[in-house]
Amino acid sequence: MREKIVILKKSREIPVKRRHPWVFSGAISKVVGDPGYGDVVLVLSYKKEELGYGWYSPRSQIRVRMLSFGMIDKKIDEEFFFKRLHRAYSYRKDMDPLINSNAYRIVNSEGDFLPGLIIDYYNGYIVCQFLSCGAEKIKDIVLSYLIKEINPYGIYERSDVDVRLKEGLNPVSRTLSGEIPDKIEIQEKDVKFYVDIKKGHKTGFYLDQRENRYFLGKISYNKNILNCFCYTGGFGLHALKNRSKKVINIDTSIDSLKILRENMLLNNIEKSRYEIKRQNVFASLKEYIEAKESFDVVILDPPKFVKQTSDLKDGILGYKKLNKRALKILKSGGYLITFSCSGLVDLLQFKKIIMECALDCGRDISILKEMCAGVDHPYPPALKYGKYLKGLAIKVE
Ligand code: SAH
Numbered sequence: 001m002r003e004k005i006v007i008l009k010k011s012r013e014i015p016v017k018r019r020h021p022w023v024f025s026g027a028i029s030k031v032v033g034d035p036g037y038g039d040v041v042l043v044l045s046y047k048k049e050e051l052g053y054g055w056y057s058p059r060s061q062i063r064v065r066m067l068s069f070g071m072i073d074k075k076i077d078e079e080f081f082f083k084r085l086h087r088a089y090s091y092r093k094d095m096d097p098l099i100n101s102n103a104y105r106i107v108n109s110e111g112d113f114l115p116g117l118i119i120d121y122y123n124g125y126i127v128c129q130f131l132s133c134g135a136e137k138i139k140d141i142v143l144s145y146l147i148k149e150i151n152p153y154g155i156y157e158r159s160d161v162d163v164r165l166k167e168g169l170n171p172v173s174r175t176l177s178g179e180i181p182d183k184i185e186i187q188e189k190d191v192k193f194y195v196d197i198k199k200g201h202k203t204g205f206y207l208d209q210r211e212n213r214y215f216l217g218k219i220s221y222n223k224n225i226l227n228c229f230c231y232t233g234g235f236g237l238h239a240l241k242n243r244s245k246k247v248i249n250i251d252t253s254i255d256s257l258k259i260l261r262e263n264m265l266l267n268n269i270e271k272s273r274y275e276i277k278r279q280n281v282f283a284s285l286k287e288y289i290e291a292k293e294s295f296d297v298v299i300l301d302p303p304k305f306v307k308q309t310s311d312l313k314d315g316i317l318g319y320k321k322l323n324k325r326a327l328k329i330l331k332s333g334g335y336l337i338t339f340s341c342s343g344l345v346d347l348l349q350f351k352k353i354i355m356e357c358a359l360d361c362g363r364d365i366s367i368l369k370e371m372c373a374g375v376d377h378p379y380p381p382a383l384k385y386g387k388y389l390k391g392l393a394i395k396v397e
Contacts, residue, residue: 004033004041004056006064013045016052016066020382021110023054023064037168038137040067040076055115055134059168065115065132078141081114085145088112088119095375098211103186103195104376105207111378111386116167117142120203122195123186126152127203128176130159133167143176154178158203173198183259185266188213191241192266193232194259201256206234208373208389209301209339213238215369215393216299216337220244223296226288226329228281233260235299235337240269244297248275250284285325298326299337301391306342315342316353323357327365327396336394339371343385350390358396369393 008016012027023043035041035056043051043064050071054064067073073080088107092099107119109131116132119142126146130136136159146155160173183194188210197204217238222245227236230249239247251257257276264274277284281302288294300322306315319340326336340350347370358365371391379386 004031004035004039005044006031006035006041006054006056007044007048008046008051010046013049013051015382016043016045016069018382019066019069019380021066021113021115021380022062022383023066025061025063028063038133038135040134055132055137057133057167060133060166065110065134067113067115067134081138081141082145084112084114085142086149088114089149091378092376098375100214101186101188101210103188103193103205103207104210104374106376108377108379110380110383118203119146120207121150121152122184122197122204124153125180125184125197126150126155127158127197128155129161129203130157130169131161131163131167133169136167136169139176147177152178154180156180156197158197183262188238189217189241191217191237193234193237193263194266195232196255196259199255200259201231206231206301208377209234210376211374212337212339212371212391215371216297217242219335220297225297225299226250226295226326227299228284228326229299229301229303230260231256231301233263235301236260236274237263237267237269239297240264240273241267244273246273246275248277250277250279250281252278252280254278282322282325285322285329288329289325294329294331295334296331297335297337298330300326301339302341304342305340306344309344312344315345316349319345319350319353320357320360323354324361327357327361327363330363330396332397334396335368336365336396337391338394339389339391341389343388345390347387347390351392354392354394364397365394366397367392368395 007030009029039056041056052069053076054066102123116135118129120127155177157176160171164171195204216235220239220242225239225247227249230251236247236249305318373389
């Protein structure tokens with residue numbers, strides 16, 4: 001069979017040589033062999049140097065996603081993908097002492113050199129997302145690897161995300177193998193959670209925040225905590241299990257709060273030690289300011305405010321409004337644990353936002369810790385927005 005080839009424009013090979021995993025449509029001068037959705041293509045520079053292999057995506061702006069750089073891998077076949085999957089899985093086993101949970105990410109897309117493929121493990125069950133044409137094309141290989149190596153009770157596909165449309169793929173959510181219960185019980189250290197992998201956010205749980213939840217647990221003793229954007233109780237339960245005094249949990253999602261309530265029972269937390277509020281966090285914070293109520297710790301883990309460059313201005317205003325309100329209700333000596341999962345706002349910019357909030361509120365702050373996603377979420381250094389999750393633990397005077 002004739003090889004399918006993508007030839008780049010002059011000097012557009014530089015990012016690929018520097019291991020950037022994406023080739024944009026504008027960087028391509030010629031396509032040879034009529035590659036289709038998810039076909040493997042050989043990428044050549046203008047001078048016909050062989051740069052490596054990638055997955056072709058005819059509809060997407062990201063036209064090629066690199067699978068292998070240089071020409072170390074001669075063949076991109078089933079065995080190649082088995083090795084890639086195995087490499088990712090073995091690495092998570094090495095990370096086990098840090099992960100300390102039976103729920104973690106097995107494959108993180110470009111960070112595991114499998115662009116567009118997400119595989120999450122939840123205590124014997126597996127959830128996959130196939131977000132690129134290439135990932136979609138290796139679905140059977142992925143399934144046979146997972147069944148052979150891990151043999152889970154069930155595998156579920158949560159490809160019900162809009163990014164699939166950019167690839168020319170329809171969103172889907174369905175069982176791929178075995179049986180999937182409505183809720184799965186997982187454990188992070190000694191904290192238990194129910195996870196709804198069919199309908200929950202992302203693949204069911206915010207696995208990326210695990211290590212930050214562990215951090216919060218360690219500073220929670222005897223504290224009054226406000227857990228904003230609580231979802232199913234992640235941060236709050238780690239605090240309560242570590243003997244915090246009381247946690248108030250706020251979220252707008254009825255379904256998430258229903259699971260949170262079940263999670264409180266699952267962990268035998270006395271009713272007097274927590275409150276659950278279905279409310280907009282912005283409004284709750286305003287009410288606490290007006291009522292002059294204050295807390296030892298405030299957690300802010302909002303959804304992504306900046307989805308595209310045009311959201312940047314409003315998104316930054318949103319982060320400012322939120323963090324200023326939180327700073328106003330923190331006790332002297334208290335802690336603000338604040339996050340942004342907007343890839344377009346980097347850590348430096350996020351620090352600047354928080355610094356300006358503190359100046360505006362007349363509060364002196366110091367940064368105790370910078371936070372990011374856990375060790376099961378690797379990302380390539382060349383991908384600017386790979387480090388989407390960033391957080392700061394701040395001491396407020
Ligand atoms: N900290 C959580 C994850 C938070 S995800 C964990 O560790 O599991 C963000 C949450 O914010 C979602 O549950 C979503 O329902 C909620 N949310 C989004 N906008 C909100 C708003 N304005 N007020 C309250 N909750 C909101």
